[in-house]
Amino acid sequence: MGPPVTETQYHELGDFTLQHGATLRGARLAYTTYGTLNADKSNAVVYPTWYSGRHWDNEWLIGPGMALDPDRYFVIVPNMLGNGLSTSPSNTTGGYAGPRFPHVTFHDQVQAQHDLVTRHFGIRRLALVTGWSMGAGQTYQWAVSHPDVVERMAPFCGSSRTSVHNQVFLEGVKAALTADSAFANGWYGDTLPVVGLRAAARVYAGWGFSQAFYWDREYEKLGYSSLEDFLVEFWEGFFLDGRDPNDLLAMLRTWQTGDVGLTPGFGGDTEAALRSIRATGIVMPAEKDLYFPPEDEAWAVSHLADAELRVIPGTWGHFAGYGSNDVDTRFIDTALRELLARPGGLG
Missing domain, CATH: 1.10.1740 (Rna Polymerase Sigma Factor; Chain: A)
Structure with a gap:
C-alpha cells in the first residue's frame, strides 16, 4: 500500500516458548505506533497485521479525523510472527530457520503482543482491538486470552475459527x-x-x-x-x-489452524471461548466474502454477550477490508467511531 510513514520498532521477547512447545530464542516483535499514550494509559488501541501484511499496510484506517485518530488514540500495530519483520522463517538462523520454523498459533501471536503492551508500555487495558482477516482472528484471540484487558473489539472480514472450507x-x-x-x-x-x-x-x-x-x-x-x-x-x-x-x-499454518477454542483452558470448545469474552463488540463480515461469509460470523456473535453483527455491503468481498474502496472504508470507520463512543465491556 506504499512506504511506511513511521519507522519499524522492535520489542525483544527473549526466549519465547510457543504453545506447541518450541522455543524461539532471541525472538522479537516488530511494531510501530501512531499517536501518544495519555497519562492514564487509557487510549491504547491494538491493530494487528494480516496474512502477508506489514504495519504500513494498516495505515489506511489511521489518520486525522478518522476513528483511529492519532490525536486521540495511541494505535499500536504489531507485525505477526512470521510476516518477515517480526521473527520469521526468513530472518531466523539456526535450527528453526526456513522451512523448519515451528508452528505459531493465534494464541502465540497474542501472547507476544500482550508482552509488548504490558511489559514495554505498561498498559493494563485496551480501548479497542481491531483488525482485518488474520487481524480479525487476533482480535478474537485477544478478547479470549485477555478478557480483563480488552474493552472493545471490532474484527472485520475474519473469524474466531477457521472454517473447513x-x-x-x-x-x-x-x-x-x-x-x-x-x-x-x-x-x-x-x-x-x-x-x-x-x-x-x-x-x-x-x-x-x-x-x-x-x-x-x-x-x-x-x-x-x-x-x-x-x-x-x-x-x-x-x-x-x-x-x-x-x-x-x-x-x-497459523491461519489454517485458527480456533479460539484451542486457547489453554477451553479444551477445544469454541463456543465456551466466545462466551468468555467481556468486550463490547461490532463484528463486521463482508456481504460477499468467500473466506469468511456473514453466516459464520452470525454464529460467532450469537455466543457473544455484547456484540452487534454489522455486514459490510457491496461486491468487494474479502477485500472490503483492504482499504482500496472508499465506501467500505467509510463503513468500517463509522462502526469504529460508534463503538469507541460506547461504554467498554469492563465497566
Whole structure:
C-alpha cells in the first residue's frame, strides 16, 4: 500500500516458548505506533497485521479525523510472527530457520503482543482491538486470552475459527507455493520460487474478491486495462512484493489452524471461548466474502454477550477490508467511531 510513514520498532521477547512447545530464542516483535499514550494509559488501541501484511499496510484506517485518530488514540500495530519483520522463517538462523520454523498459533501471536503492551508500555487495558482477516482472528484471540484487558473489539472480514472450507482454500495456496521445483522443500536460498509465488497469486485472485466484483469488471475502475492486467499487476505484483514463501507458509499454518477454542483452558470448545469474552463488540463480515461469509460470523456473535453483527455491503468481498474502496472504508470507520463512543465491556 506504499512506504511506511513511521519507522519499524522492535520489542525483544527473549526466549519465547510457543504453545506447541518450541522455543524461539532471541525472538522479537516488530511494531510501530501512531499517536501518544495519555497519562492514564487509557487510549491504547491494538491493530494487528494480516496474512502477508506489514504495519504500513494498516495505515489506511489511521489518520486525522478518522476513528483511529492519532490525536486521540495511541494505535499500536504489531507485525505477526512470521510476516518477515517480526521473527520469521526468513530472518531466523539456526535450527528453526526456513522451512523448519515451528508452528505459531493465534494464541502465540497474542501472547507476544500482550508482552509488548504490558511489559514495554505498561498498559493494563485496551480501548479497542481491531483488525482485518488474520487481524480479525487476533482480535478474537485477544478478547479470549485477555478478557480483563480488552474493552472493545471490532474484527472485520475474519473469524474466531477457521472454517473447513477456508482450510481447503489455503491448501490450494500451499500447493501452489510448494509445487514449484525451485521451492526445493523450502531450501531455496536467495533464489525465490517465483513460479510458485505467481501461481499462489492466481489461486488467491479467485477468492479475494467476489464473483460480482468480476462480473461488474470492477478491476477496470481501479485502472487495470484487462482481467489479465489485473491478475499480473495487482495479484502477482502483490505476492512478489517482498513476500517470502516460507514466511507465507508459516502464516498460512497459523491461519489454517485458527480456533479460539484451542486457547489453554477451553479444551477445544469454541463456543465456551466466545462466551468468555467481556468486550463490547461490532463484528463486521463482508456481504460477499468467500473466506469468511456473514453466516459464520452470525454464529460467532450469537455466543457473544455484547456484540452487534454489522455486514459490510457491496461486491468487494474479502477485500472490503483492504482499504482500496472508499465506501467500505467509510463503513468500517463509522462502526469504529460508534463503538469507541460506547461504554467498554469492563465497566
